[in-house]
Amino acid sequence: HYQGTMYDPYSGHSDPLHKGELRPIGINRNNFLSLTQIRPDKPIDSAVLEWHAFGSNAFNAFVPTFANVETMPAYFACTETTVSTESFYWANRLIGAMADASYGKCKAHVERYQQKVQTEGWRIVKETDAKIASEGLSGEVSIRAQEEANEKIAAMVRKETDDVLQKVLFERSNQMKNAFARADA
Numbered sequence: 001h002y003q004g005t006m007y008d009p010y011s012g013h014s015d016p017l018h019k020g021e022l023r024p025i026g027i028n029r030n031n032f033l034s035l036t037q038i039r040p041d042k043p044i045d046s047a048v049l050e051w052h053a054f055g056s057n058a059f060n061a062f063v064p065t066f067a068n069v070e071t072m073p074a075y076f077a078c079t080e081t082t083v084s085t086e087s088f089y090w091a092n093r094l095i096g097a098m099a100d101a102s103y104g105k106c107k108a109h110v111e112r113y114q115q116k117v118q119t120e121g122w123r124i125v126k127e128t129d130a131k132i133a134s135e136g137l138s139g140e141v142s143i144r145a146q147e148e149a150n151e152k153i154a155a156m157v158r159k160e161t162d163d164v165l166q167k168v169l170f171e172r173s174n175q176m177k178n179a180f181a182r183a184d185a
Helices: 088-101 103-135 139-173
Strands: 032-038 048-054 063-066
């Protein structure tokens, strides 16, 4: 969203004439972003990673998963029309809607979330790569190891997503119009 420039819609220091003048890639209507990474230094069975993110790019997390699998974790794969935090998609949409409205209060929570999800996701990928290499896994056995890694990634992402959702909701709740403190009396 043009962080650090005069076009950043969230900056309190931008010239109002330029703020929001250019369309960032992380707009409110983003639903899905993916990147396919083909790693030529890995066995063909486990060379492909799919990095994906749901919701507005300013607030979502880019998550790695192994692509050469038969099933994906339900947290990533199942998105119904009913809003639910059981879905990575909907959890990210909720985070984005609330964090956008309280950007200054939520920015640090979201940035730490993005960094942790990417770092921990990459750590699980590297552990799985090492297991596949050291045990000489291939074919169905390799696919099962990758599916297990995707489940670990999904569990970690869900924990971190729930955590940041809680923090963003708390920040947003503190800014409600009907806020009241005992000291107000």
